[in-house]
Amino acid sequence: EAGVTQFPSHSVIEKGQTVTLRCDPISGHDNLYWYRRVMGKEIKFLLHFVKESKQDESGMPNNRFLAERTGGTYSTLKVQPAELEDSGVYFCASSQVLGEAFFGQGTRLTVV
Amino acid sequence: DAKTTQPPSMDCAEGRAANLPCNHSTISGNEYVYWYRQIHSQGPQYIIHGLKNNETNEMASLIITEDRKSSTLILPHATLRDTAVYYCIVRVTSGTYKYIFGTGTRLKVLA
Numbered sequence: 197e198a199g200v201t202q203f204p205s206h207s208v209i210e211k212g213q214t215v216t217l218r219c220d221p222i223s224g225h226d227n228l229y230w231y232r233r234v235m236g237k238e239i240k241f242l243l244h245f246v247k248e249s250k251q252d253e254s255g256m257p258n259n260r261f262l263a264e265r266t267g268g269t270y271s272t273l274k275v276q277p278a279e280l281e282d283s284g285v286y287f288c289a290s291s292q293v294l295g296e297a298f299f300g301q302g303t304r305l306t307v308v
Numbered sequence: 309d310a311k312t313t314q315p316p317s318m319d320c321a322e323g324r325a326a327n328l329p330c331n332h333s334t335i336s337g338n339e340y341v342y343w344y345r346q347i348h349s350q351g352p353q354y355i356i357h358g359l360k361n362n363e364t365n366e367m368a369s370l371i372i373t374e375d376r377k378s379s380t381l382i383l384p385h386a387t388l389r390d391t392a393v394y395y396c397i398v399r400v401t402s403g404t405y406k407y408i409f410g411t412g413t414r415l416k417v418l419a
């Protein structure tokens with residue numbers, strides 16, 4: 197069984213550019229989460245999808261971040277425009293209703 | 309939201325038990341304690357979880373105090389491959405099921 201897949205694994209972009217991160221959850225997992233770790237800080241929750249609906253987006257830092265999950269399958273997280281403080285590792289995770297979450301390997305985003 | 313507190317680092321001799329403590333004194337009655345670990349540049353990997361009873365699986369044991377304010381993850385026979393950052397996490401179970409990560413304990417298993 198394939199795990200949670202994230203693409204790209206690394207991205208380096210200039211300040212002001214747009215970047216889109218993609219997450220493919222485990223098949224059949226309705227719950228999809230985005231987390232991130234910025235330098236020196238702990239891993240922080242960004243948002244939670246149940247199928248295509250946003251269940252909780254309380255962790256989204258500002259309106260430069262937009263997450264979508266059209267059709268309730270894969271999800272994208274777009275940062276527009278990117279700022280230096282957005283650099284970090286972005287993790288996606290998926291789970292069944294009350295099961296443990298399975299994490300992807302993360303996307304390392306560097307904004308220069 | 310509840311927060312967890314862990315020692316930043318620990319060493320353990322190979323073959324010995326590794327006992328990793330976690331304080332979660334503000335945990336609510338319906339919030340679970342989860343443990344994950346992160347090896348090098350991989351994503352966090354699930355280890356074990358519990359609500360109030362002690363739990364054991366093939367990887368580890370989880371001991372939760374009766375007042376639920378702290379817990380200990382036990383790796384019974386640590387190997388070099390257990391070297392990783394271990395996260396004690398509180399999982400919210402009302403409305404969302406988000407994880408609240410602590411800063412983690414960097415465990416180094418020594419040969």
